[in-house]
Amino acid sequence: MKYFPIYFRLQLRRAGRLLPRMLAVTLLLAVLTALAALLPSKLRQDDEAAAEPVCIGLVGDLEETYIAEALDLLESMDSSRFSIRFVRLHPSEAAFTLRSGRVDGYAVIPEGFAEAMMIGEHRPITYVSAGGGADLGAQIIRELAETISTLVLETENAIYGAQNYASDKLPDVNPYRAGDRLVVRYALRIIDRERLFRLETIDDGDTLSLPGYYLCGLSLLFLMLWAVSCTPLFAGRSRELGRLLQAEGLGGAGQVLAEYLSYVLLMLCGLLAAGIPVGLLIGRFGLHIPELENGGLSRFAVGALPTALMICALQFLLFELAEGTVGGVLLQFLNAAAQGYLAGCFYPASFFPEGLRRFGAMLPAGVGMARLRALLLHESGGAGAVWLWLLLTLLAAVLLRSRRNRS
Amino acid sequence: MGILGANGTGKSTLLKILAGVLRPNDGRFLWQGEDLLRKPRLRASAVAYVPQGTPLIEELSARDNLRLWYEPEALGRSLDGGVLRQLGVDEFLNTAAAQLSGGMRKRLSIGCALARDPSILLLDEPTAALDLVAKERILRCFENFRRSGGLLVIASHDPWELELCDEWRLLRGGVLEPYAYTGERGRLIRDLEQT
Numbered sequence: 001m002k003y004f005p006i007y008f009r010l011q012l013r014r015a016g017r018l019l020p021r022m023l024a025v026t027l028l029l030a031v032l033t034a035l036a037a038l039l040p041s042k043l044r045q046d047d048e049a050a051a052e053p054v055c056i057g058l059v060g061d062l063e064e065t066y067i068a069e070a071l072d073l074l075e076s077m078d079s080s081r082f083s084i085r086f087v088r089l090h091p092s093e094a095a096f097t098l099r100s101g102r103v104d105g106y107a108v109i110p111e112g113f114a115e116a117m118m119i120g121e122h123r124p125i126t127y128v129s130a131g132g133g134a135d136l137g138a139q140i141i142r143e144l145a146e147t148i149s150t151l152v153l154e155t156e157n158a159i160y161g162a163q164n165y166a167s168d169k170l171p172d173v174n175p176y177r178a179g180d181r182l183v184v185r186y187a188l189r190i191i192d193r194e195r196l197f198r199l200e201t202i203d204d205g206d207t208l209s210l211p212g213y214y215l216c217g218l219s220l221l222f223l224m225l226w227a228v229s230c231t232p233l234f235a236g237r238s239r240e241l242g243r244l245l246q247a248e249g250l251g252g253a254g255q256v257l258a259e260y261l262s263y264v265l266l267m268l269c270g271l272l273a274a275g276i277p278v279g280l281l282i283g284r285f286g287l288h289i290p291e292l293e294n295g296g297l298s299r300f301a302v303g304a305l306p307t308a309l310m311i312c313a314l315q316f317l318l319f320e321l322a323e324g325t326v327g328g329v330l331l332q333f334l335n336a337a338a339q340g341y342l343a344g345c346f347y348p349a350s351f352f353p354e355g356l357r358r359f360g361a362m363l364p365a366g367v368g369m370a371r372l373r374a375l376l377l378h379e380s381g382g383a384g385a386v387w388l389w390l391l392l393t394l395l396a397a398v399l400l401r402s403r404r405n406r407s
Numbered sequence: 408m409g410i411l412g413a414n415g416t417g418k419s420t421l422l423k424i425l426a427g428v429l430r431p432n433d434g435r436f437l438w439q440g441e442d443l444l445r446k447p448r449l450r451a452s453a454v455a456y457v458p459q460g461t462p463l464i465e466e467l468s469a470r471d472n473l474r475l476w477y478e479p480e481a482l483g484r485s486l487d488g489g490v491l492r493q494l495g496v497d498e499f500l501n502t503a504a505a506q507l508s509g510g511m512r513k514r515l516s517i518g519c520a521l522a523r524d525p526s527i528l529l530l531d532e533p534t535a536a537l538d539l540v541a542k543e544r545i546l547r548c549f550e551n552f553r554r555s556g557g558l559l560v561i562a563s564h565d566p567w568e569l570e571l572c573d574e575w576r577l578l579r580g581g582v583l584e585p586y587a588y589t590g591e592r593g594r595l596i597r598d599l600e601q602t
Contacts (some may be wrong), residue, residue, distance in 0.1 A: 005509060006474060006475055010471055013467060013471060014464060014467060017466045018466070236505070238462055238463055238464065240458045240459075240460040240461060240462035241463065242463040243462070246428065247427035247451070248428050249451065406428070406429060407427070
């Protein structure tokens with residue numbers, strides 16, 4: 001191994017020659033990545049600020065006591081008041097208002113709707129929309145009608161059943177008072193919607209916030225794409241030199257180690273340089289990542305280092321496999337796109353079928369993504385898999401180099 | 408020693424085996440009573456190899472490339488009046504290898520190979536595709552190496568290179584046969600066609 005120190009030093013010098021060009025590309029890539037992270041966040045904020053509630057017109061007998069009270073409740077107390085706005089319309093203006101786009105649809109409530117319901121007569125509410133029955137408003141009204149129908153039917157059944165039971169079997173209980181209590185309890189259940197449903201999302205983000213997810217996905221994607229800027233470092237390697245060094249005693253392992261370490265140092269310089277403008281951009285646009293509060297960014301950066309080393313090792317292996325500049329660049333892009341996609345850098349991996357998701361999670365990018373998420377969530381899992389992939393890829397690179405040196 | 412043979416007969420493979428780049432299935436490489444195939448350290452100090460391609464780090468200067476093979480003092484000596492001076496490497500010491508001409512790169516490669524003052528120099532078509540001036544400079548260096556007691560083993564078809572040799576071998580069917588090289592081109596072509 002007498003050649004290792006000098007070979008390593010020369011590899012460092014090579015990396016140093018590439019440093020200015022690499023820094024320029026890295027800065028560009030980092031700024032683009034940061035903008036890619038900030039833009040959706042900014043757009044989302046704008047959307048939220050400019051969000052108009054769905055506007056639904058109401059036509060017909062709205063003065064009827066029960067309907068008026070129900071509307072009053074919905075407009076003043078129910079949480080749906082933030083997303084749905086009701087507008088009272090005269091029958092003659094309803095169609096025109098819908099065509100002009102001022103309402104998303106309107107519901108025609110027939111005269112004596114509530115009284116008819118109480119005597120069991122069916123007078124349907126008509127909902128008119130411009131979307132051919134497939135728009136959001138139509139869906140809301142359809143769901144609402146079904147829910148009301150079911151609730152009224154089941155509630156009435158229960159109330160009358162309870163009253164009959166009380167009259168027959170419980171002489172001490174006033175059936176009408178018990179019926180009233182039951183009605184009140186049902187009403188409370190219906191009004192207190194928060195306790196009637198549980199929000200579930202199909203995202204596998206555990207408790208990771210959306211900005212946190214962006215940070216993980218884009219950090220990983222950045223690391224994988226970054227290698228493209230280092231293509232000259234690998235494309236210009238002399239196979240003959242590798243063979244000669246092997247004959248002189250510096251085998252594949254020593255060569256790969258020296259080249260990999262210099263590549264890692266180059267990467268660290270790049271990350272350090274890229275971190276400053278990205279940090280400034282994040283500060284300027286005020287991207288808030290809840291998981292990184294109280295100085296968590298430096299802890300995350302340090303914790304992410306093994307993942308960065310593993311990605312570097314993978315890139316090293318790919319450059320070892322590729323021939324020439326074009327082949328190297330294409331392979332790196334293909335790897336970043338395919339693995340980034342499967343790891344959930346573009347879409348959450350939970351959108352994929354179970355088998356594909358498991359496969360993606362076993363790949364280096366999937367393992368890296370899991371580790372970054374664990375870091376943000378202050379968990380310790382995933383580190384072993386990262387180190388395992390790092391060793392495996394380096395070992396594969398050493399075997400490949402040794403074989404090539406012997407050819 | 409000049410090694411002749413048609414393309415694909417195994418001249419380069421033979422040199423790679425002697426240089427320790429490839430492992431042979433069987434056989435010995437005897438030098439002063441020692442089998443160099445079994446003594447890699449001795450082989451590394453006694454044998455130098457100049458492949459057809461350029462074993463250089465392209466982004467680095469000629470000086471940096473030499474640093475890989477030379478001890479600092481030895482490099483200084485060689486540049487002052489040694490083999491590197493003879494090869495004219497001192498003329499482009501600070502130029503990146505990637506910017507050197509084909510002749511310069513070959514001279515630099517030979518200079519790197521001669522770093523440890525070897526007894527045997529294995530050369531695989533060393534002056535192929537070089538212009539006459541570069542070729543002449545390199546051949547002069549080989550001549551000096553031979554005169555100083557070194558053994559040149561050249562795989563080549565080039566008459567200029569072959570004329571440096573005292574004896575020749577024709578590689579035919581994996582066997583090195585003695586060959587009487589006369590410099591007559593027609594006969595050489597006929598003999599090569601038969602391999």
